[in-house]
């Protein structure tokens with residue numbers, strides 16, 4: 048496959064086009080991913096999440112700087128919400144990272160959250176494979192940390208960096224709501240603000256409740272200021288140390304297997320759903336069934352169970 | 366699933382006024398397109414690389430500083446050089462009528478001057494979106 052060859056050679060144009068194949072659910076998408084898959088598994092994948100406006104993109108700009116200096120190539124997937132009304136989106140994350148636009152070791156792709164087969168998490172998982180196969184050392188996913196969809200996206204990562212900031216007022220709420228569960232590394236950004244220490248204390252307190260005795264299991268907490276470019280080296284040293292730790296203690300393997308399991312489930316469910324819809328459209332099956340149930344000739348469960356068997360049989364004998 | 370149209374709205378040159386560009390970006394979002402906005406003072410090289418990485422269908426350039434005759438053609442040239450052969454480039458801003466034929470010759474397909482209704486921009490996109498199909 049020509050496109051796959053070009054992706055493997057690291058051609059930016061091809062990488063960009065391959066991502067569009069995923070976004071548009073192109074007919075050759077599956078062949079593309081399967082051709083690339085044997086070349087995957089080398090990249091480290093970080094997820095960066097946090098409330099809207101917490102400074103994710105600004106921090107990412109500094110992270111790219113540092114990682115490039117260490118000699119890594121970096122790819123970013125920045126997910127922004129689509130408008131529920133028009134389906135359109137303004138993808139503005141890259142604005143804060145634009146100084147890296149001309150660096151050939153950096154690739155930034157903005158993605159809107161709605162309208163993906165298998166959800167945006169499914170699409171993200173495939174985009175990660177493309178970037179991994181293209182040879183990027185580090186792949187970072189930025190997404191807002193609200194809602195299950197966004198959490199699913201960030202869980203595609205090996206390590207999740209959760210950003211919190213002072214002054215949101217609903218910090219404690221977020222902590223209670225279980226958003227805390229998804230973070231591996233906790234970052235309190237905007238440390239230049241007055242009440243940053245207070246947020247830190249709150250985070251430490253909640254994490255303390257999570258793990259009472261085992262210090263080794265305790266999630267690292269860092270303070271950064273993307274504005275003043277402070278605390279970033281310490282934070283990154285912490286992320287690398289954490290990555291090394293989970294590479295050695297088996298957590299990374301566990302996490303990647305969990306990711307594959309959730310991918311399999313999502314894709315399988317999406318495919319079965321498509322089959323069901325196709326089946327129901329054939330010979331206007333759905334209408335016939337509605338008619339029978341409406342007129343009281345059949346009861347719903349008895350009929351559905353019977354039809355389910357014939358559906359499975361038809362599928363099986365194809 | 367229908368392919369979604371992606372549009373990069375970019376401001377080359379030195380002027381720092383992006384109200385117009387932001388207004389267009391928002392209106393295009395409301396019309397259902399995915400809009401990538403990169404802010405002010407972008408180099409032609411940065412715009413070209415962004416257009417290719419984001420695999421956009423259209424690039425809309427906005428400029429108020431008067432350097433359009435140099436910058437717009439340069440952006441088109443670099444987009445092509447970076448492999449964006451099908452990307453459609455259009456322009457907007459304070460551009461004298463007499464400059465428009467030259468810009469078209471250089472690959473800027475249409476130029477929207479201040480006061481052009483948003484509907485014209487959307488009609489242009491709708492009329493041309495099939496050409497970028499992939």
Ligand SMILES: Nc1nc2c(ncn2[C@@H]2O[C@H](COP(=O)(O)OP(=O)(O)OP(=O)(O)O)[C@@H](O)[C@H]2O)c(=O)[nH]1
Nearest residue numbers: 098099100101102103104105236237238272273274
């Ligand atoms: N004081 C202060 N402001 C910051 C800091 N980091 C970011 N900001 C500001 O916070 C605002 C939002 O920053 P972004 O980087 O766009 O935040 P984000 O989390 O990526 O935002 P979304 O992607 O829209 O959710 C901007 O005005 C930044 O300048 C910081 O460390 N300190």
Ligand SMILES: [Mg+2]
Nearest residue numbers: 103104139140
């Ligand atoms: Mg952002």
